[in-house]
Amino acid sequence: MSKIKVVISGISGKMGQESLKAVHAQSDMEVIGGTCKSPQNPILTIPGSSIKIPATADLEPIISEADVLLDFTNSEVAIQAIRIAANHKVPIVTGSTGFNAEMIKEIETISEKNKLGIIVAPNFAIGAVLMMHLAKTAGQFFEFADLIESHHEQKLDSPSGTAISIAKAALKKLIGKTKLIL
Numbered sequence: 001m002s003k004i005k006v007v008i009s010g011i012s013g014k015m016g017q018e019s020l021k022a023v024h025a026q027s028d029m030e031v032i033g034g035t036c037k038s039p040q041n042p043i044l045t046i047p048g049s050s051i052k053i054p055a056t057a058d059l060e061p062i063i064s065e066a067d068v069l070l071d072f073t074n075s076e077v078a079i080q081a082i083r084i085a086a087n088h089k090v091p092i093v094t095g096s097t098g099f100n101a102e103m104i105k106e107i108e109t110i111s112e113k114n115k116l117g118i119i120v121a122p123n124f125a126i127g128a129v130l131m132m133h134l135a136k137t138a139g140q141f142f143e144f145a146d147l148i149e150s151h152h153e154q155k156l157d158s159p160s161g162t163a164i165s166i167a168k169a170a171l172k173k174l175i176g177k178t179k180l181i182l
Contacts, residue, residue: 003030007066007090009081011044011055015072015095021047023070027086033062035081049080053086059084066090069074075099079106086110091117092118095124145170 005072006023010016011034023029024046033054034044044055052179054062059081063069069148071078075098085092097105099120111118123129147170 001028003028005030005067007031007032007059007062007069008034009059009069009071009077010034010036010073012039012094013072017047019070019072024049024051032065035059035062037077044062062090063090066092070080071096072095075103080101082107082110086114086116086118089114089116093121095120095121097164122165128162128166132166132169135166136172139170139172142170 004182008009008016008019008023008031009022014035016034016036019147020031020034023031031053033056035056035058037057039057042055043052045052046069057063059069066085066088069081069090071092071094072077073080073081073094073096075096078094078096079099082092082094101167103127104120107118107120110116135145147163149160151160
Protein backbone atom coordinates (compact mmCIF):
# COMPACT_ATOMS: atom_id res chain seq x y z
CA MET A 1 0.00 0.00 0.00
CA SER A 2 1.41 3.38 -0.95
CA LYS A 3 1.48 6.22 1.52
CA ILE A 4 -0.64 9.36 1.25
CA LYS A 5 1.70 12.12 0.09
CA VAL A 6 1.10 15.39 1.96
CA VAL A 7 2.32 18.90 1.25
CA ILE A 8 1.97 21.34 4.15
CA SER A 9 1.38 25.00 3.36
CA GLY A 10 2.56 27.11 6.28
CA ILE A 11 5.03 24.45 7.39
CA SER A 12 7.18 26.82 9.45
CA GLY A 13 4.31 28.15 11.58
CA LYS A 14 3.10 26.77 14.91
CA MET A 15 0.32 24.64 13.39
CA GLY A 16 2.46 23.75 10.39
CA GLN A 17 5.13 22.34 12.68
CA GLU A 18 2.57 20.41 14.73
CA SER A 19 1.04 19.07 11.50
CA LEU A 20 4.46 18.04 10.24
CA LYS A 21 5.04 15.99 13.40
CA ALA A 22 1.54 14.51 13.34
CA VAL A 23 1.61 13.50 9.67
CA HIS A 24 5.14 12.12 9.98
CA ALA A 25 3.97 9.94 12.90
CA GLN A 26 1.34 8.24 10.70
CA SER A 27 2.39 4.98 9.09
CA ASP A 28 0.18 5.57 6.04
CA MET A 29 1.28 9.15 5.31
CA GLU A 30 4.42 10.99 4.34
CA VAL A 31 5.21 14.69 4.09
CA ILE A 32 6.80 15.36 0.72
CA GLY A 33 7.28 19.12 1.01
CA GLY A 34 6.16 22.35 2.54
CA THR A 35 5.74 26.03 1.88
CA CYS A 36 6.35 29.07 3.99
CA LYS A 37 6.67 32.79 3.38
CA SER A 38 10.46 32.98 3.73
CA PRO A 39 12.16 29.59 3.92
CA GLN A 40 15.41 29.69 5.91
CA ASN A 41 16.72 26.77 3.89
CA PRO A 42 15.43 25.08 0.70
CA ILE A 43 15.67 21.72 2.48
CA LEU A 44 13.89 21.01 5.77
CA THR A 45 14.71 18.06 8.01
CA ILE A 46 11.64 16.50 9.61
CA PRO A 47 12.07 16.80 13.40
CA GLY A 48 13.22 13.56 15.04
CA SER A 49 14.31 12.02 11.74
CA SER A 50 16.92 12.29 9.04
CA ILE A 51 14.26 12.73 6.34
CA LYS A 52 14.73 15.84 4.23
CA ILE A 53 11.97 17.55 2.27
CA PRO A 54 11.84 20.65 0.08
CA ALA A 55 10.74 23.89 1.72
CA THR A 56 9.81 26.71 -0.64
CA ALA A 57 7.82 29.91 -0.88
CA ASP A 58 6.27 28.63 -4.14
CA LEU A 59 3.74 25.80 -3.97
CA GLU A 60 3.76 25.14 -7.72
CA PRO A 61 6.97 23.05 -7.95
CA ILE A 62 6.03 20.67 -5.11
CA ILE A 63 2.27 20.18 -5.42
CA SER A 64 2.10 17.91 -8.48
CA GLU A 65 3.24 14.78 -6.58
CA ALA A 66 0.90 15.39 -3.60
CA ASP A 67 -2.21 13.43 -2.74
CA VAL A 68 -3.42 16.20 -0.41
CA LEU A 69 -2.56 19.75 0.56
CA LEU A 70 -2.78 20.57 4.26
CA ASP A 71 -2.90 24.32 4.77
CA PHE A 72 -2.34 26.31 7.95
CA THR A 73 -1.66 29.83 6.72
CA ASN A 74 -4.11 32.74 6.47
CA SER A 75 -7.00 33.38 4.13
CA GLU A 76 -4.98 35.32 1.54
CA VAL A 77 -2.24 32.69 1.28
CA ALA A 78 -4.73 29.82 1.55
CA ILE A 79 -6.93 30.99 -1.33
CA GLN A 80 -3.84 31.14 -3.58
CA ALA A 81 -2.80 27.65 -2.43
CA ILE A 82 -6.31 26.33 -3.06
CA ARG A 83 -6.24 27.70 -6.61
CA ILE A 84 -2.86 26.09 -7.31
CA ALA A 85 -3.73 22.73 -5.72
CA ALA A 86 -7.04 22.62 -7.59
CA ASN A 87 -5.22 23.13 -10.90
CA HIS A 88 -3.32 19.93 -10.07
CA LYS A 89 -6.50 18.13 -8.88
CA VAL A 90 -5.06 17.84 -5.36
CA PRO A 91 -7.66 17.74 -2.55
CA ILE A 92 -7.27 20.39 0.16
CA VAL A 93 -7.75 20.54 3.92
CA THR A 94 -7.36 24.03 5.35
CA GLY A 95 -7.38 25.16 8.94
CA SER A 96 -6.89 28.75 7.86
CA THR A 97 -9.42 31.33 8.99
CA GLY A 98 -10.53 34.77 7.87
CA PHE A 99 -12.16 33.77 4.58
CA ASN A 100 -14.71 36.37 3.53
CA ALA A 101 -17.97 35.49 1.76
CA GLU A 102 -16.42 36.00 -1.71
CA MET A 103 -13.54 33.66 -0.87
CA ILE A 104 -15.92 30.97 0.44
CA LYS A 105 -17.98 31.26 -2.75
CA GLU A 106 -14.79 30.94 -4.83
CA ILE A 107 -13.73 27.86 -2.83
CA GLU A 108 -17.16 26.29 -3.44
CA THR A 109 -16.90 27.09 -7.16
CA ILE A 110 -13.38 25.65 -7.36
CA SER A 111 -14.54 22.49 -5.60
CA GLU A 112 -17.57 22.03 -7.88
CA LYS A 113 -15.74 22.92 -11.10
CA ASN A 114 -12.85 20.56 -10.37
CA LYS A 115 -14.96 17.86 -8.66
CA LEU A 116 -12.49 18.20 -5.81
CA GLY A 117 -12.81 17.77 -2.08
CA ILE A 118 -11.96 20.91 -0.13
CA ILE A 119 -12.41 21.01 3.63
CA VAL A 120 -12.42 24.42 5.32
CA ALA A 121 -12.27 23.91 9.08
CA PRO A 122 -11.70 26.91 11.35
CA ASN A 123 -10.75 24.49 14.12
CA PHE A 124 -10.08 20.75 14.27
CA ALA A 125 -10.59 20.34 18.01
CA ILE A 126 -13.74 18.41 18.91
CA GLY A 127 -14.40 20.87 21.75
CA ALA A 128 -14.42 23.83 19.36
CA VAL A 129 -16.70 22.05 16.89
CA LEU A 130 -19.03 21.12 19.74
CA MET A 131 -18.99 24.72 20.98
CA MET A 132 -20.05 25.94 17.51
CA HIS A 133 -22.91 23.46 17.49
CA LEU A 134 -24.01 24.39 21.02
CA ALA A 135 -23.83 28.12 20.24
CA LYS A 136 -26.08 27.57 17.24
CA THR A 137 -28.52 25.55 19.34
CA ALA A 138 -28.51 27.91 22.34
CA GLY A 139 -28.70 31.11 20.28
CA GLN A 140 -32.46 30.83 19.89
CA PHE A 141 -32.93 31.24 23.66
CA PHE A 142 -30.95 34.47 24.12
CA GLU A 143 -31.46 38.07 23.09
CA PHE A 144 -27.73 38.78 23.27
CA ALA A 145 -24.52 36.98 24.06
CA ASP A 146 -20.87 37.77 24.77
CA LEU A 147 -18.02 35.60 23.59
CA ILE A 148 -14.72 35.89 25.45
CA GLU A 149 -11.61 34.09 24.25
CA SER A 150 -8.07 33.67 25.49
CA HIS A 151 -5.01 32.40 23.59
CA HIS A 152 -1.27 32.00 23.86
CA GLU A 153 0.88 35.04 23.13
CA GLN A 154 1.92 33.68 19.71
CA LYS A 155 -1.65 33.74 18.35
CA LEU A 156 -1.60 35.75 15.12
CA ASP A 157 -5.28 36.51 14.59
CA SER A 158 -7.52 38.23 17.09
CA PRO A 159 -10.34 37.57 17.36
CA SER A 160 -9.60 34.04 16.27
CA GLY A 161 -11.35 32.37 13.38
CA THR A 162 -12.81 29.90 15.86
CA ALA A 163 -14.34 32.72 17.93
CA ILE A 164 -15.80 34.29 14.81
CA SER A 165 -17.22 30.91 13.72
CA ILE A 166 -18.79 30.38 17.16
CA ALA A 167 -20.31 33.87 17.07
CA LYS A 168 -21.67 33.35 13.55
CA ALA A 169 -23.18 30.01 14.60
CA ALA A 170 -24.94 31.71 17.52
CA LEU A 171 -26.18 34.52 15.28
CA LYS A 172 -28.00 32.04 13.07
CA LYS A 173 -30.54 31.58 15.83
CA LEU A 174 -29.93 34.58 18.13
CA ILE A 175 -33.11 36.57 18.59
CA GLY A 176 -32.98 40.35 18.92
CA LYS A 177 -29.44 41.56 18.27
CA THR A 178 -28.34 40.45 14.82
CA LYS A 179 -24.96 42.03 14.27
CA LEU A 180 -21.50 40.80 15.08
CA ILE A 181 -19.21 43.31 16.82
CA LEU A 182 -15.55 42.34 16.88
